[in-house]
Amino acid sequence: MTTHIATHIDIKGVNKVFKTDEREVVALKDINLEIPQGQFVCLLGPSGCGKSTLLNAIAGFSLPSSGTLVADGKPVTGPGPERGMVFQEYALFPWMTVEKNVAFGLEIKGQSRAQIDATVDKLLHMLSLHDFRTRYPKDLSGGMRQRVAIARVLALDSPIMLMDEPFGALDALTRRNLQDELLRIWAELKKTIIFVTHSIEEAIYLADRIVVMTYRPGTVKRDILVDLPRLRDPSAPEFNALKRELGMLVMEEQQRHHDAEMKMAAVD
Template identity: 80%
Template sequence: MTSSHIDVENVSKIFNAGEREVTALRDINLHIPDGQFVCLLGPSGCGKSTLLNAIAGFSLPSTGKIEANGKLVTAPGPDRGMVFQEYALFPWMTVEKNIGFGLGIKGMAPAEIDKRVGALLDMLSLSDFRHRFPKDLSGGMRQRVAIARVLALDSPIMLMDEPFGALDALTRRNLQDELLRIWAELKKTIVFVTHSIEEAIYLADRIIVMTYRPGTVKRDIIVELPRMRDPSAAAFNELKRELGALVMEEQQRHHNDEIRMAAVD
């Protein structure tokens, strides 16, 4: 039996919102094997990013527990690298300095930093941009740098919060293919948040469809389509329709909840 790389057991998360409490997650149970590519899918407000932040250690569960690499998650750690939608690059640092920043903090020797950064610049087609600053790069290039910075730390787990959500369709597809190539080569465990049904099917081994708040696991689907996946294929679109129906149910619940809250106000 494959061991779990990430274990989420009976996790709930409650936030205080003024005079009332909001339950963002309720009784989440997930067991993610080493090397699996998992997408968290669902409408806004379903708790996808809340769950990802709990795995990262940024916002711990109110109840339940999360383990990564067999250790209880109590804070952020170098075993879990996070890629954000907003890139989160240092604007005063060049591309190579951004990528190597975490290695310097760890105390790695400069020669070793240069070697590792150079390999990542080559891997992500960034070598010609190593001396550029983030302001000089396109959104796609900035996200490549953000991914390279996480890869530099060699974290076995990559957590990705809608990293391609702000990109145009062509750049998004190119980066999806880059990510799949990196994943196949480096065997990382990836947990990837997305609103896009097509993106989830294109990327994932497994799709976790979440309910509208409080977020729970609505469906846990293994994607058995062969790679590379063709979005125009009949099987791809059949799964897309199935997932679309599941997500639309939750969007309707969200809509109905908004109407109810407006009536109360």
């Protein structure tokens, strides 16, 4: 007997068109995805393929021009508490300490001081931040700042986490450490995660499922389930076979991007 896993994010016929005085740019075209509860999905592709545009649509920051988005059983009409967003730029309040940054959303929700203190303390320990609770963002490394940003989203207990290249600016060692932290948190808290990346290796290391997107207009080129055991070994033959397959798909789109840029330059 198979167990049915409910669809947590339902994307049907989503299109996004940006209009300027001179022209229209079709950023997304006919995106259809069903993402079950608890799945870790990576959106992969070169710059200009609409990964962040799709993520921002799901977040409710920039709604689609047409089509429907349903998250956690509700139509997406704007930002909502069921969808937490982690940005590449950390987006921390520089005048607040680590613990104040993590507590901020809980204070806005009007939770009691005892509830806030308990949640913040738990998350600071979970993300190895307890020794830095009274520090300010300027005193932290990039990796530590991103831990604080993740803790702040986790504090709100959103069932869906949206992550826009959160480790893109970090060095390789810090990036791998945070990838492992994220996988541990995901396994423990059973969040649904949509994670934007342009790194093929990162996508394979993290994801249950990789959605490869085409260069503009952004469409779904391939939707691949990653059937590799965790924790994944980037040196394993199966890992590298998938890396080669994804590399060819992404390179095709990078070539399309290059050809389009050359064509535009020739017209100008």
